[in-house]
Amino acid sequence: MEAALRAIAEPHRRRILTLVSQEELSAGQIASHFEVTRPAVSQHLSVLREAGLLTERRDGARRLYRARPEGLAEVRAFVDGFWAEGLERLKTAAEREERRMRRGAARG
Amino acid sequence: MEAALRAIAEPHRRRILTLVSQEELSAGQIASHFEVTRPAVSQHLSVLREAGLLTERRDGARRLYRARPEGLAEVRAFVDGFWAEGLERLKTAAEREERRMRRGAARG
DNA sequence: CGGAACCGTCAGTTGACGCTAACGTAAGCA
DNA sequence: TGCTTACGTTAGCGTCAACTGACGGTTCCG
Numbered sequence: 001m002e003a004a005l006r007a008i009a010e011p012h013r014r015r016i017l018t019l020v021s022q023e024e025l026s027a028g029q030i031a032s033h034f035e036v037t038r039p040a041v042s043q044h045l046s047v048l049r050e051a052g053l054l055t056e057r058r059d060g061a062r063r064l065y066r067a068r069p070e071g072l073a074e075v076r077a078f079v080d081g082f083w084a085e086g087l088e089r090l091k092t093a094a095e096r097e098e099r100r101m102r103r104g105a106a107r108g
Numbered sequence: 109m110e111a112a113l114r115a116i117a118e119p120h121r122r123r124i125l126t127l128v129s130q131e132e133l134s135a136g137q138i139a140s141h142f143e144v145t146r147p148a149v150s151q152h153l154s155v156l157r158e159a160g161l162l163t164e165r166r167d168g169a170r171r172l173y174r175a176r177p178e179g180l181a182e183v184r185a186f187v188d189g190f191w192a193e194g195l196e197r198l199k200t201a202a203e204r205e206e207r208r209m210r211r212g213a214a215r216g
Numbered sequence: 217c218g219g220a221a222c223c224g225t226c227a228g229t230t231g232a233c234g235c236t237a238a239c240g241t242a243a244g245c246a
Numbered sequence: 247t248g249c250t251t252a253c254g255t256t257a258g259c260g261t262c263a264a265c266t267g268a269c270g271g272t273t274c275c276g
Contacts, residue, residue: 002119009113010264014186021193027223040265042224047263061222061273069191076191078122079184085129086177118234135253148235150254169243169252 001074007051008075012036013044017053021067030065109182115159120144121152125161129175138173
């Protein structure tokens with residue numbers, strides 16, 4: 001999970017993931033969307049691949065990349081769990097508040 | 109979103125968030141769970157607070173912290189959206205495969 | 217084989233991050 | 247007032263991350 005989080009914490013890499021989530025693209029096609037040099041994009045692709053967020057496939061002299069959403073499973077579990085806890089807490093707080101209101105109304 | 113992702117990419121900060129997601133804790137109580145020095149924890153708390161993942165409340169000489177799950181809204185939207193896209197893609201791929209299987213069975 | 221296209225990798229630099237030690241501040245108590 | 251507790255903040259250091267430029271390895275075509 002650590003690797004996945006560090007990977008998507010970088011804006012370029014999030015854009016790369018978005019690009020290859022819809023269609024399979026080559027390294028050159030991906031690099032053409034950015035202003036940084038091609039080696040930089042290549043490094044980002046390595047980071048994403050080692051984090052399990054990308055699959056690499058060779059096609060002749062090119063390399064095609066595609067998103068691998070399963071790599072975000074742990075991250076999703078953490079964030080969703082945290083979110084659910086938060087909602088639960090807000091809910092119980094609201095209920096507590098409601099009980100207090102009712103007590104107040106009953107007493108005057 | 110950038111700040112939130114960078115914040116939760118650090119293991120100590122994830123543990124801090126988990127700690128204060130259940131109950132409100134003081135800086136000292138939080139620091140007692142770690143082996144790093146208290147100033148280090150204080151810095152982590154600052155990062156989390158500036159990322160919108162924490163609320164700070166003063167109580168006399170102490171400062172109480174509590175998780176703020178709403179700060180993860182954008183992160184959750186990104187990850188969940190990515191996950192949904194992936195599932196959809198896998199689903200259509202499976203359907204395509206099924207059609208191919210049926211064609212193969214019909215022809216021989 | 218020669219050359220072009222496509223892409224990864226290797227130094228090397230710059231900036232940011234996480235940490236510790238030392239200091240400063242605000243609240244509580246004798 | 248003086249001491250203690252509870253924290254945040256700053257300066258400084260080591261380390262890592264992101265980037266560029268130069269180079270090397272494949273693949274395809276004439």
